[in-house]
Amino acid sequence: MQLKTSKPAGHIRDTLATLSLGLIAANAAISPAAAQQSTDNTDATPGEVTLTLPYFEVGSAYLSYAESGGRVRATEPSVDFSYHASNGGVLTLGFQEDSVSGATPNGAAPADVAQSFVTPVQVKTSAATSSGGTGTTTVTTGFGDDTNVSGNGGEGGEGGGGGTTTGGTTTGGTTTGGTTTGSTTTVTVTTASGGSTIISVPSGSGTGGTTAVLGRQYTVPANTLPMDRGFQDQRFAGNIGWSQPLGPLSLAGVTLSYSKEHDYSSISGSASVAKDFNDHNTTLSFAVNYSSATSTPFGGVPTPLTVMNPQWKTVASRKKSDMDLVLGLTEVLTRRWILQANLSYGHSSGYQNDPYRIISQVDGVTGEPVDYLYESRPGSRTRESFYIDNKIDFDWVIPEVALRYYHDNWGISSETADISARFKLYRSLYVLPNVRFYQQSAANFFHYYLVNGQSLPAYASSDIRLGKFTAVTLGAQIGFNVTDNSEIYARAQIYQQTGDAHPAGMIGQLQNQNMFSGIKASWMMVGYTWSFN
Amino acid sequence: MALAMADTHRSGGSDRPASTLARSGADFRYAFHAMATPCEVRVETDDAALAEAAGRAAEAEARRIEQKFSRYREDSVVGRINASRGRAIELDAETAQLIDFAAQCFEMSGGLFDITSGVLRKIWRFDGSDNVPAPEQIKAIQPFVGWQKVTWETPMLTLPVGMEIDLGGLGKEYAVDRALAAVGAATREPALINFGGDLVVSGARKGGGRWKVAIESVDHAGQMAAMIELADGAIATSGDARRFLLKDGVRYCHILDPRSCTPVTGAPRSVTVAAKTCVEAGMFATLSMLQGPRAEAFLKEEGVRAWCIW
Missing domain, CATH: 2.40.160.40 (monomeric porin ompg)
Incomplete structure (x- = not known):
């Protein structure tokens, strides 16, 4: 059983407030402060009180x-x-x-006119493996389009991490169409967002066919903001x-x-x-x-x-x-x-x-x-x-x-x-x-x-x-x-x-x-x- | 100079914890231990002697009330009533007013607030264990609970044999309000009385600012402190911090429903109420806990400013 909810709201409150005040004040040694408090108590509602919980x-x-x-x-x-x-x-x-x-x-x-720019690349060379005697050189351009350049400069390797996220799908960059000109091999790296070229030189010594890489070059067409x-x-x-x-x-x-x-x-x-x-x-x-x-x-x-x-x-x-x-x-x-x-x-x-x-x-x-x-x-x-x-x-x-x-x-x-x-x-x-x-x-x-x-x-x-x-x-x-x-x-x-x-x-x-x-x-x-x- | 006063005052033998007076921001804080709880009196003043006088007056009032109404002391008024063995005894004016107040709360709450329910602690021990009494035990104790069985004709009280009264449910809040009156007799400077989280202020701080006070143990683990800001009136909190029984997943809070002689279930972990006086705030906190799951609705119906933690 609960308290009778049919009672008008605040019924207990009014009575209790009056009773409480009476209890406190009803003593011989009523202090000025307490007397003040009781006379002030025309409304029994305390002022703004805030309680802050953590x-x-x-x-x-x-x-x-x-x-x-x-x-x-x-x-x-x-x-x-x-x-x-x-x-x-x-x-x-x-x-x-x-x-x-x-x-x-x-x-x-x-x-x-078209403009070309060259930037450094980082080269990590791995040793040749048994099959074909071809080593792998990983070229890091610093812009996410790491590329494997094969030793003879011919084959295209899979670009690692060079893709840009477009509309929720990631397109990986790929290396295509290496050409050898004299002693310099250039490998075109096609990323999802644009082309850049790894300029590399096959090393003269060793059978692994490791590659010396000079840098990365990218070309911007004429009348375009170079990016x-x-x-x-x-x-x-x-x-x-x-x-x-x-x-x-x-x-x-x-x-x-x-x-x-x-x-x-x-x-x-x-x-x-x-x-x-x-x-x-x-x-x-x-x-x-x-x-x-x-x-x-x-x-x-x-x-x-x-x-x-x-x-x-x-x-x-x-x-x-x-x-x-x-x-x-x-x-x-x-x-x-x-x-x-x-x-x-x-x-x-x-x-x-x-x-x-x-x-x-x-x-x-x-x-x-x-x-x-x-x-x-x-x-x-x-x-x-x-x-x-x-x-x-x-x-x-x-x-x-x-x-x-x-x-x-x-x-x-x-x-x-x-x-x-x-x-x-x-x-x-x-x-x-x-x-x-x-x-x-x-x-x-x-x-x-x-x-x-x-x-x-x-x-x-x-x-x-x-x-x-x-x-x-x-x-x-x-x-x-x-x-x-x-x-x-x-x-x-x-x-x-x-x-x-x-x-x-x-x-x-x-x-x-x-x-x-x-x-x-x-x-x-x-x-x-x-x-x- | 004021800080030099922040030393420790021995206020009794070594068995009694010392009271202290210390500067705290713009206030002097007088602290002592009474009614099994830490107590403090803050006075917004630069006058250490005045603050100490106010603090001592509050402490004296707290100790007077504690001794007079403790159910653990045979020489207290409550001790005498409980040892009356069915004989009518005459009560002094102050006690009679407290009993009157309790009797009116009993009427108003439809028997939910009952100062004779303390006897139930003989079978319900809220020690965090799973010691829930057997139905026979509850049945056996029921005849000894119920204010309607008491004869109260001011100032004569007749308590049936085997019954006990306990004013613990309102003693601390009463002491807070009385301590404020005692402090008010000593100084008109803004003051705050805080006995273990039940508190009252004399009014706004100088310049109209609000008092800020932290109260501990508003949740069941006793770990969540709350910060309260107020410019007038009082605050009281009722909760089952550390005082509960847990059996078969049912948590029994320490507040007992005298009609069923069992603890209230489904009540908030704690209720904090703001009111004009601490007695009123405390009574609302208790009454709302007794409502169990309806606690918050009850407080809303009554238009009481309150915070429940479930």
Whole structure:
């Protein structure tokens, strides 16, 4: 038998509240505080009380990214885990894995003739086996299209891992049609995304027919943006962090992150503190982040502004370090309006070149390519940025406007405006469209190309990310709670960079080329979060 | 200077755990051990002497109530009642008010809350074992349970032979509320009284901020701590942390239904209730546990601010 549910709601509550107060107050030594409490008790409901139980949160997401024109494609599954202790402490763990493939602009300017580029390859030779006395040489190009070159240079071997994932199927690269010219054998390696040629020389001695490989050559047709195809990499990243209220600080935290690719690794640590003032309406925060990265490019580290060549470079790796400081202010202006402002300062020192990137050296009259030099960037970069974000809650919609200004001593200034609105549709269902505008000025060492015969500048790069361009992002996120404590969401974005295809002052044939190598990309993400005690 | 006061005060013989006074953020925290639970008094002040006076007043009140109503002490009021062998005895005003309160809760809950059910602990021992009493044992003890069998005409109480009363079900919460009154007599500074997770605050902190306090053992394993924030009123938690029986996959919580003389089944692992006073919060926590699987629905019907852990 249960309590009589026919009783009006709150029946017991009213009686019990009165009885309880009577019990406490009914004593000779009624204190002023207790008397105060009993007279104040016109309503028996206590004020806002929150009870925070510790809980776990697990999230998983899958991101798919694609640049149009057969350029970079990437997929990134990630898993996040957090433990929220009741004292406000939070432990976070995260793992990501990226698989990247596709073509990337190599930095050379387009031309009205076909252009060929040579890059190093790595050779591993296995001993001859009994049958036929033919050994196998595995050639690794650094871009995923490992190829077996047979000893006599004739037979085609199966390309290993050279395929690019297209529409869910993987097409392996194959080696076809070797030709022998004098003492040099060239083997054309056809990958799914484009052709490149292994230049090799059969060795004179030995019966195994091992092959000396000079390098890899790929050719880009006339009037085409030069890109290196078959680019492939994989990245693993993980992070761990802890934050909690600490002494007079509202929050103090540390995080440690590590990321590893074939040719790049970085480790970073950050520490942050925050303090609330003004009855939690004002929060000041400060964060410092330090990271150290090692670049170990395939083929070694090229000397900046030297001619592109297939030789294996003697310097294997270079390091870079970054330090960033962020001062933040969060202000609750009204119960529904939150403003956040950040001021950041950062400094990078060390190796900041893209080791694979080149810049064309062209004829001063015709604009035809003469040579390709490895790019060169300053070893020091100092940056400052200011960010301000406004968020207002109108119950049915929460609009948000964020603006950012950035400047660095490479000469880049940028402005960003990010506008979004979270619409509550039905119960937990929401949709969050966003639009983002971005523009930046060029770095002072950005050049579309260098002119042959002129003295070389100290620094030069044709990376459009260091050039002048504007970009627009359009996107939307939709999400809803599957249960009280789990949410599923999906997000899609398209991103387009636009810039000047025919900048003033181009020489000769370059006037007819599209000099803007910006990207158009889209990405899609689906994720699920689940929290439990 | 204030920190220099953070030393240990011996408040009795070596058998009694020492009380301590220490600076804790913007508060002074006076801690002691009473009613088999850790107790603390927080006063938001820079005046260590004032905080100590408030803490001592609260401790004195807690120890007074513990001694007066302990069922383990023959010289306590409850001890005297339980040894009355069917004779009518006269109760003092404070005890009479507690008995009145318990009697009204018995009426209001349709007999679910019953201070005579303590005798059931003779057959139900909640020690985590599988010692579930036999049906004959339950049948044999039933005549000795039931407030309706007691004659209560304020201030005279007549308890039938073989029956016992136990005010443990509301003693700690009562002590919390009374301790706040004692602290209020010593200081008007914002204060918090926390006796083993049953707590009350005098009001908001200076500047209107809320008190933040961690309470332990809200789940069955006694491992899940919760953080509570409140600016007024009281909090009490009822749960079967470490006090249960487990037999044939059935978990018997330590809260007994006096009508069947068996433990409630299907109840939440714990219920935490917010109310104006600790006595009210504690009574709601107990009453909702007694509802078993309907605990949450009951609390909703009553419009009580509560958190259940299942």
